[in-house]
Amino acid sequence: xxxxxxxxxxxxxxxxxxxxxxxxxxxxxxxxxxxxxxxxxxxxxxxxxxxxxxxxxxxxxxxxxxxxxxxxxxxxxxxxxxxxxxxxxxxxxxxxxxxxxxxxxxxxxxxxxxxxxxxxxxxxxxxxxxxxxxxxxxxxxxxxxxxxxxxxxxxxxxxxxxxxxxxxxxxxxxxxxxxxxxxxxxxxxxxxxxxxxxxxxxxxxxxxxxxxxxxxxxxxxxxxxxxxxxxxxxxxxxxxxxxxxxxxxxxxxxxxxxxxxxxxxxxxxxxxxxxxxxxxxxxxxxxxxxxxxxxxxxxxxxxx
Amino acid sequence: xxxxxxxxxxxxxxxxxxxxxxxxxxxxxxxxxxxxxxxxxxxxxxxxxxxxxxxxxxxxxxxxxxxxxxxxxxxxxxxxxxxxxxxxxxxxxxxxxxxxxxxxxxxxxxxxxxxxxxxxxxxxxxxxxxxxxxxxxxxxxxxxxxxxxxxxxxxxxxxxxxxxxxxxxxxxxxxxxxxxxxxxxxxxxxxxxxxxxxxxxxxxxxxxxxxxxxxxxxxxxxxxxxxxxxxxxxxxxxxxxxxxxxxxxxxxxxxxxxxxxxxxxxxxxxxxxxxxxxxxxxxxxxxxxxxxxxxxxx
Numbered sequence: 001x002x003x004x005x006x007x008x009x010x011x012x013x014x015x016x017x018x019x020x021x022x023x024x025x026x027x028x029x030x031x032x033x034x035x036x037x038x039x040x041x042x043x044x045x046x047x048x049x050x051x052x053x054x055x056x057x058x059x060x061x062x063x064x065x066x067x068x069x070x071x072x073x074x075x076x077x078x079x080x081x082x083x084x085x086x087x088x089x090x091x092x093x094x095x096x097x098x099x100x101x102x103x104x105x106x107x108x109x110x111x112x113x114x115x116x117x118x119x120x121x122x123x124x125x126x127x128x129x130x131x132x133x134x135x136x137x138x139x140x141x142x143x144x145x146x147x148x149x150x151x152x153x154x155x156x157x158x159x160x161x162x163x164x165x166x167x168x169x170x171x172x173x174x175x176x177x178x179x180x181x182x183x184x185x186x187x188x189x190x191x192x193x194x195x196x197x198x199x200x201x202x203x204x205x206x207x208x209x210x211x212x213x214x215x216x217x218x219x220x221x222x223x224x225x226x227x228x229x230x231x232x233x234x235x236x237x238x239x240x241x242x243x244x245x246x247x248x249x250x251x252x253x254x255x256x257x258x259x260x261x262x263x264x265x266x267x268x269x270x271x272x273x274x275x276x277x278x279x280x281x282x283x284x285x286x287x288x289x290x291x292x293x294x295x296x297x298x299x300x301x302x303x304x
Numbered sequence: 305x306x307x308x309x310x311x312x313x314x315x316x317x318x319x320x321x322x323x324x325x326x327x328x329x330x331x332x333x334x335x336x337x338x339x340x341x342x343x344x345x346x347x348x349x350x351x352x353x354x355x356x357x358x359x360x361x362x363x364x365x366x367x368x369x370x371x372x373x374x375x376x377x378x379x380x381x382x383x384x385x386x387x388x389x390x391x392x393x394x395x396x397x398x399x400x401x402x403x404x405x406x407x408x409x410x411x412x413x414x415x416x417x418x419x420x421x422x423x424x425x426x427x428x429x430x431x432x433x434x435x436x437x438x439x440x441x442x443x444x445x446x447x448x449x450x451x452x453x454x455x456x457x458x459x460x461x462x463x464x465x466x467x468x469x470x471x472x473x474x475x476x477x478x479x480x481x482x483x484x485x486x487x488x489x490x491x492x493x494x495x496x497x498x499x500x501x502x503x504x505x506x507x508x509x510x511x512x513x514x515x516x517x518x519x520x521x522x523x524x525x526x527x528x529x530x531x532x533x534x535x536x537x538x539x540x541x542x543x544x545x546x547x548x549x550x551x552x553x554x555x556x557x558x559x560x561x562x563x564x565x566x567x568x569x570x571x572x573x574x575x576x577x578x579x580x581x582x583x584x585x586x587x588x589x590x591x592x593x594x595x596x597x598x599x600x601x602x
Contacts, residue, residue: 100495105421132497142488146510156496159506205492212496 050116050215050246051076052097057111059092059101066092068274070111072265074216079238079247081261081283083254085298088267089275090250094218097248098134099127115216132160135214135245139221141201143193143208150189152204156212171211178244179207180237199230206237216246224252235260254299258287266295356582363579366572376542382569386577388544392552396462396538397528399548404467404527405474405520412478412519417490417504428479431472442469443536451537459548462538466530470523477519481512518592525588529581531556555581 052074059067067089074080074097082090095101096109099120112119120130143152151158153172166174172189176182181203185196193204202222209217219238223231238247238260251257257264264287265280279292290296370385377384411431415424446465451457485508493503509516534540539551540561546552555577562574 098495100491103491103494128494128497128499130497131495136495138488138492138495140488142486142492144489144492144507144511146507146513155493155506156498159493159498159502160496208492208496 052216052246052248053112053114054093054097055112055114057093057096057109057113059089059096059110060108061092061104062106065272065274067096068270068276070275070277072277072280074246074248075263076215076246077243078262079242079249079260081257081264082248082250082267083252083257083264083298084267084275084278085269086252087273087275088269090267091220092275093267094136094220094248094250097216097218098131098136100131100136102127128160132156132212133214134216134218135209135212136218136220137202137205137209137222140225141198141205143196143201143204145192145194147193148190149185149193149196149204152193153207153211155208160212175207175211176204178210178241179203180233180240181207197230199226199233202226202230202234203237206234206241210241210245214245216248217241219247219249221250221252223256231256254287258283266290266292266298268294268298359575359578359582362572362575363577363582366576367579368576371573371576375544377569379565379570380567384569384573386553386555386558386573388541389553389555389558389577390580391544391546392459392538392541393528393555395546395548396459396466396534396552396554397524399460399463400466400470400527401520401524402467403463404470405523407467408471408474408523409478409516409520411471411475412482413504413509415475415479416482417500417508428476431475434468434472435476438532439469439530440532440536443533446533447536455549457537457539457551459538459545459550459552462534462552462554463548465533465537466527469530469533470527473523473526474519477522478516481515481519482508484515485511514596517595521588521592521595525585528584528588529556531560535560 054070054072054074057067057070058065070093082093084090092101097113099109101107101109109121112121114120115130115134118125120127120134143149144155147155150172153175154168157168157171173182173186176185181200184200185204188195193201196204202225206217206222223234226234235256238249241247242262249257249260261283263280264283266278266286267275268278270276279286279290279295281291286295287299290299368385370383372385372390373387374383374385375387411427415428415431419427442465445468446461450461450464454461489507489511490503493507494500498506534554534557538554538557540557541551541553559574559577559581562570562577
């Protein structure tokens with residue numbers, strides 16, 4: 001644990017000063033969240049804290065609209081949870097944040113997502129380069145089956161042509177430590193990734209994503225295919241990584257959102273099953289004192 | 305309430321009766337169908353068995369070292385071999401695979417990972433039609449396109465034509481194999497900031513390796529066994545020739561020629577060559593099975 005934290009602070013010295021990171025400060029954020037967009041107290045991306053500003057984002061699959069006018073600030077170096085019932089567009093939203101949405105055939109986006117002062121949907125932005133800055137972990141663990149654990153971790157660097165800091169061996173160890181997997185696999189780095197358990201595979205995928213040193217990490221229901229113990233370990237990991245990278249996590253599991261996130265956004269499919277943002281705020285606030293009736297209904301289990 | 309119960313009871317008993325009669329009918333039908341299917345399967349396996357036995361019995365007798373090392377003896381005299389045909393086949397099939405398999409592989413990659421729906425559908429349809437075209441048509445195609453325009457019959461014309469036959473086979477097996485690679489793996493790589501061609505090259509192709517080898521080997525077996533296209537393209541040659549710009553001999557062609565000549569010696573050699581072809585195809589299929597088994601499982 002200590003080693004990981006030490007590594008974490010030493011790898012990203014730049015963010016220590018501007019961003020308040022201790023748990024107490026985090027929960028001191030804005031107590032009242034009148035509207036979905038007012039998050040002015042939280043540091044914005046102009047200080048290099050890798051926050052994201054989503055501006056009037058709409059998304060389509062072919063002719064079918066999946067998101068309508070989402071405006072949401074994702075503060076840097078915090079954990080933002082996106083919750084909502086099935087089909088509310090939360091996975092679509094997260095996939096818009098590293099332009100993976102457009103990988104699906106016929107999928108289109110309108111609106112802006114501003115990262116470090118730049119709209120990632122600007123024509124001059126190369127989506128491939130963007131995805132090295134905003135990494136992603138998927139619902140099902142998906143290590144590359146033909147590669148060893150070692151090769152999986154450095155796959156992004158090798159195949160992406162990005163030059164990492166230090167030697168490959170160092171990167172592998174650092175990434176696996178950050179993903180809290182090093183001690184379990186240090187003796188079998190040459191073995192296939194498929195030989196690991198589901199939870200280990202998911203942490204391997206997290207290590208793989210961290211190896212390219214992203215500023216933000218998107219997690220699309222990363223625990224839904226895992227057992228409770230493995231889920232717990234991933235959640236611990238998310239809390240540890242919060243200091244180093246901005247995390248956006250989509251989850252079905254409200255307890256999970258409450259446990260790991262600093263802020264929570266609640267989405268709902270509105271008319272014509274188009275996903276909309278209902279409410280966003282400090283997680284504690286959302287779960288104890290939601291402003292919108294629909295949020296309260298969902299959280300208290302009245303639907304969804 | 306009471307009448308309802310009675311009618312229900314009545315219905316239940318009639319249902320029961322009906323069920324048992326349906327049941328009997330079904331059982332008879334089931335047995336009949338199973339019998340028919342088994343018979344058909346036995347017929348198919350039996351035909352293959354008979355063919356193999358026939359070729360082996362007739363071929364083994366004439367199998368000899370000179371068959372591979374010697375040139376044909378003067379017609380009517382005993383002895384001799386068909387070294388020129390084996391070498392010719394290896395050269396022609398080798399050249400055919402040299403361009404047919406890579407082209408098919410690329411076409412398959414296009415279909416699985418790059419296609420736009422309209423052009424992709426067209427290419428897929430074309431490949432399917434090509435796979436079903438009788439091989440003699442390919443022969444005429446090669447004759448008109450290559451032989452009549454580029455200096456007559458040649459091994460190259462045959463290699464071109466056989467390549468056209470292997471291309472759609474490889475393309476379709478490649479596409480189907482690549483489609484079996486989970487989409488999540490492609491997404492995982494793309495999300496790491498890997499370019500698409502690199503995803504295909506380093507993630508998709510290695511994952512699908514076993515299937516790709518299978519497709520290529522089956523296409524090779526198909527090319528090695530073709531006869532009709534060769535008649536129109538390489539013509540055949542009774543002399544030693546390793547220059548693919550001139551007419552070449554091939555095993556299948558030589559079998560065909562020897563079989564219609566009235567000499568027992570040549571018939572025996574044709575049987576032996578058939579046995580060799582059979583063994584080659586068998587060997588390819590076995591290799592494919594082994595490759596598929598040793599593949600990393602997902």
